[in-house]
Amino acid sequence: MDSQKLKVLFISSEVEGFSKTGGLADVAKALPLELRNLGHEVIIITPFYRTIAHQEDAKQVHELTLHTDNSRPDIHFAVQQLSLDGIKVLAIDNAHYFDRAGLYGEENNAYPDNGERFAFFSLAALLTSLAEDFAPDIIHCNDWHTGLVPYLLKTRFYETPHFAHSKTVLTSHNSAYQGIFDKSQLNLIPEISGCMDQRVLENYSYINFLKVGVIYASKVNTVSPNYASELLTPLGSHGMSDHFIERIHDFEGILNGCDYNDWSPENDKLIPFNFDSHDLSGKEKCKVALQKEAEFEVSDVPMFGMVCRLTDQKGFGLILPVLERFLKHNVQFVLIGSGDPSITGQLNALSEHYKDRFKFINTYSNRLSHLVEAGSDFFLMPSIFEPCGLNQLYSLAYGTLPIVRAVGGLKDTVIDYDQDPDNANGFMFYDPNPNQFLNILRRALLLYIEHPEEMLRLKQQAMRSHFHWSDSAKHYQRLYLRALGRG
Ligand SMILES: Nc1ncnc2c1ncn2[C@@H]1O[C@H](COP(=O)(O)OP(=O)(O)O[C@H]2O[C@H](CO)[C@@H](O)[C@H](O)[C@H]2O)[C@@H](O)[C@H]1O
Known part of the structure; x- marks a missing residue:
């Protein structure tokens, strides 16, 4: 041999x-x-x-x-x-x-x-x-x-x-x-x-x-x-x-x-519409499918997604303190996850209260995780620590801009829009502080509302970041x- x-x-x-x-x-x-x-x-x-x-x-x-x-x-x-x-x-x-x-x-x-x-x-x-x-x-x-x-x-x-x-x-x-x-x-x-x-x-x-x-x-x-x-x-x-x-x-x-055999919007069989970086119309249709799945109004509102194990590692200590303030904005947010019962309880209560804009689905579902990656505009990973992270790589492949904390592999794979607008593929914040997290969510929101052409450029750029x-x-x-x- x-x-x-x-x-x-x-x-x-x-x-x-x-x-x-x-x-x-x-x-x-x-x-x-x-x-x-x-x-x-x-x-x-x-x-x-x-x-x-x-x-x-x-x-x-x-x-x-x-x-x-x-x-x-x-x-x-x-x-x-x-x-x-x-x-x-x-x-x-x-x-x-x-x-x-x-x-x-x-x-x-x-x-x-x-x-x-x-x-x-x-x-x-x-x-x-x-x-x-x-x-x-x-x-x-x-x-x-x-x-x-x-x-x-x-x-x-x-x-x-x-x-x-x-x-x-x-x-x-x-x-x-x-x-x-x-x-x-x-x-x-x-x-x-x-x-x-x-x-x-x-x-x-x-x-x-x-x-x-x-x-x-x-x-x-x-x-x-x-x-x-x-x-x-x-x-x-x-x-x-x-x-x-x-x-x-x-x-x-x-x-x-990133396993592009399983995670490519061009040929993903788990999403209702396929798309690629030249034509994102299928992504818009996936967003509509996600809005329907979450029982949200179908409209042009920025969609935030998250899929993870519900553990402190994934940044719930940053999300939960500011989630209600974030939900005062005209946004939609779908979160799929299972795990820690104390996190589940808080998310369930908020999901019940903000039915029109926050949907928490307490499950483990491969189909839903693909739909969230495909149908969202932004993907949240405000991790306290993150050895590599795979979901930000999946997000990039689907033109869904990751919003991450600058730790572990997130820092190695995401380029922040404010730091390097030409090469950016997402947003990144540093301090493990809920207000910093809220600030970056608002930065993303502003880009979506005020600069749709920049949003499109970033999505296409994200889809060209490859991690084979x-x-x-x-x-x-x-x-x-x-x-x-x-x-
Ligand atoms: N409710 C749900 N429904 C469907 N799918 C769900 C799900 N919850 C999680 N998943 C899936 O599980 C995987 C999670 O992978 P991550 O790398 O993001 O985190 P994890 O902390 O498990 O892995 C650890 O190991 C990996 C591999 O090395 C490191 O990248 C990471 O940083 C480290 O924490 C993804 O495929 C995701 O879609």
Whole structure:
């Protein structure tokens, strides 16, 4: 085999098309496909959740046993094979851990045994690689769920010939989620529950999965250059800066891409009218469809959209204090999201009160997220932090101007109209302050009302901003080669 053609074991707790709660799933689909296009052989490993899509097509390919110490019964699991456009997807099937209503929890409450569930998943992924006789050059781990894999490679599997040449890459899609658990959840892995190394088992009592991954992976990255630099600071690192600084020579930011197969207004099947940058009449019709969906008056009013998980990260602490003042203007605003019940409650009350101009739909809907991207004039992402953000990339593709806070990947992808009018593709504000956010909303509103020709130019310019996954995949390829000492 060509020495540059690599075998990549890509381990992710969610994969678009099979299971999804957020942006990790988008990456776990798009990146393996582009790596395959570069000639690499990729196998994806993911849990076989109760709700996994296409399970009727699954074929059981292995029945495996995880031997624990003598005090616990062995754990049996099956491996189900699925396909992502020809890429082998091996799903770890164990009813105790994954036959549940949610991926990570229910009704916004995490499952109390998530540490044990994903410790099991990490071990099972490596056993599956052995059973499959797929000796990977690179084991690509994603987020805290797989943070123990690099440690397992250096302990339990240290002398296993199958992994003798394997290197690990850990991508942190969101370093705020670290996977911190009591050691009692780690009984499956005596190398950890009995570990005397304080860096692994802090105070000999609890573990931080992400931290262990950052310490032990061959290379570590996050999903934008700017978030990578934030992770090196105490303020922007969610308490992890010391660990990222320690790995500074093996750590970088690689910007996510936009999957234009799923997110192109020219051929999107989930929107009622297609359009492109030369002819935006289809976008106007999508706006009418969105107004009807939201039960708003159909008229030429600026439409603001937002689609996200309802968490503090997404900036609800900036939105909620000024939302009523914003809604005094002649605007329409559609927000699609699910998550934190306290945010849901406040949004429901406002949506009820301002029925003619604010519609909150408390749901997770792929169709609606496409309609909001297509039918809005502006898309809101006033995030407190944002490792990369995908929705601003989708907005740009649909000529919907993103209004973002200058953090993480938002800063790497959006150019502010006031700072650089010639090249702008959106609006950006800096301070995490509700009034600053309201000011920028008003700036956007003014542009819409007073300069429709400028609005059109900006929309067309936004549609010409491209973030191809093929570029990101080439960066990952270089990272893999460096991990293998070939770069
Ligand atoms: N109610 C809803 N209905 C339909 N679709 C919904 C939805 N809520 C969210 N989504 C979808 O979930 C995805 C969210 O992706 P983001 O990257 O914007 O955020 P997330 O915080 O989940 O991802 C984390 O990982 C990604 C991937 O690396 C980083 O870009 C990001 O900054 C980081 O926080 C999008 O595809 C969006 O359309």
